[in-house]
Amino acid sequence: MPSETLLTIDDIDAMAYPAQALDDPSPVVAELVAAVEQGRVADDETAAHAYLLSAEITERAGDLAGALAYAEKAATVPGEDGLSRACYAELLVKSGREEEGRAVFEALRPELLEDPHACSYVGEALEACGLATVAQEWLAEAARTLAERTAKGDDDFTAVDTLFAVLTERHRIREDLELPHDDLDGLYHEMEAVADAPELQGQALLYWPEAELAQVLQRWPERADIYGLDWLDHRTNVERTLAGWSSSGVIHIALIPGSMAGLLAFATAEELDPADPETHADYAEQVGETTDGVEWPPQRNAPCWCASGVKYKKCCLPRSRA
Structure with missing residues (x-):
C-alpha cells in the first residue's frame, strides 16, 4: 500500500472527533479499529493511538468490557509507551480484575524515575480506578529517590525535571485526598517558588x-x-x-x-x-x-494546546516521543 494512503495520528483524531456528539459512537469505533486491522495506519504509534481512542469512546458509552478489549490491544502494540499500559491497567481494575491491573501498574513503576510524564499517566490512572492512596505512596518513594539523585550535584536536569513533575502530581493527589502537608509537599512549594521567580520564568x-x-x-x-x-x-x-x-x-x-x-x-x-x-x-x-x-504542558486530560479537541495525552504529547 503506498505510504501516502496511510492514516496518520491527525487522521485518526479527525475520525474520532464526531464521536463526542453521538448517542451511539459504535460506528466511529468500528471505523477506527478497522483502520488498524486493515493495515491502513502509518505506524505502530498511530495504531496504539487508534485503539486508545476506541477504548476511551467505548468506556464513555458505558461498555467497560469493550473498552478493556481495545485498551489491551493498545497495550500490546509493538513499541507502545507506558500510557497505553496505564490505561489498560486502569480498566482492568475497574473491571474487577484488580490483581491483574496492579501487576501491570507495578511493571510501570520504574518509569516514575525516568520519564517526567510517567507520574501523570500512572498517577491519574491509579486515581481513576480508586487507588489514589497507592499513587501518592508510589510518588512519595519516587520523589525521595529522585531528591537523593539531585542532591549529588550531577547537573542531571532530567532528574530535576522528573522530581518536580512527581512532586506536582503527588501534591495534587494529596490535596484531592485532603491529606495534611508533609516534607515533600514543602519541597514541592520550594521548587514551585523557584519556578515562579521572575528571573527564572523560563x-x-x-x-x-x-x-x-x-x-x-x-x-x-x-x-x-x-x-x-x-x-x-x-x-x-x-x-x-x-x-x-x-x-x-x-x-x-x-x-x-x-x-x-x-x-x-x-x-x-x-x-x-x-x-x-x-x-x-x-x-x-x-x-x-x-x-x-x-x-x-496542559494537564494530560485537558484539551490539547493545538485545538484538536482531543485530550493532550492522546494528541500532541506522544509526538515528542515519536
Whole structure:
C-alpha cells in the first residue's frame, strides 16, 4: 500500500472527533479499529493511538468490557509507551480484575524515575480506578529517590525535571485526598517558588495555529524549513522543542500563537521584508514580549494546546516521543 494512503495520528483524531456528539459512537469505533486491522495506519504509534481512542469512546458509552478489549490491544502494540499500559491497567481494575491491573501498574513503576510524564499517566490512572492512596505512596518513594539523585550535584536536569513533575502530581493527589502537608509537599512549594521567580520564568515558543500555518506556507513555501512541511510536522516540531527545553531543566514554558496578520503588521511597522526569516524571528520575539502565553504542558486530560479537541495525552504529547 503506498505510504501516502496511510492514516496518520491527525487522521485518526479527525475520525474520532464526531464521536463526542453521538448517542451511539459504535460506528466511529468500528471505523477506527478497522483502520488498524486493515493495515491502513502509518505506524505502530498511530495504531496504539487508534485503539486508545476506541477504548476511551467505548468506556464513555458505558461498555467497560469493550473498552478493556481495545485498551489491551493498545497495550500490546509493538513499541507502545507506558500510557497505553496505564490505561489498560486502569480498566482492568475497574473491571474487577484488580490483581491483574496492579501487576501491570507495578511493571510501570520504574518509569516514575525516568520519564517526567510517567507520574501523570500512572498517577491519574491509579486515581481513576480508586487507588489514589497507592499513587501518592508510589510518588512519595519516587520523589525521595529522585531528591537523593539531585542532591549529588550531577547537573542531571532530567532528574530535576522528573522530581518536580512527581512532586506536582503527588501534591495534587494529596490535596484531592485532603491529606495534611508533609516534607515533600514543602519541597514541592520550594521548587514551585523557584519556578515562579521572575528571573527564572523560563521560555516561550511561538507556534502557528493550523489555519495561520496554511497561510504562511502558501505564501512562503520555503519557510517549511523552519515551521515544518504541514500541520502535523509543525506540531511534532513544537512538541519536541518544548520537551527538549523541559528535559534541559526549564520549568516554566509557554506557547504563544502567531498570526499572518500580526506578522504582516509587524513587518510593515518595522519596515522589514515579511519573507525574510530574520523578520519571522523578530516577530516571534516581539510577540513573546507582549503576549501572555498558554502554559505548557496542559494537564494530560485537558484539551490539547493545538485545538484538536482531543485530550493532550492522546494528541500532541506522544509526538515528542515519536
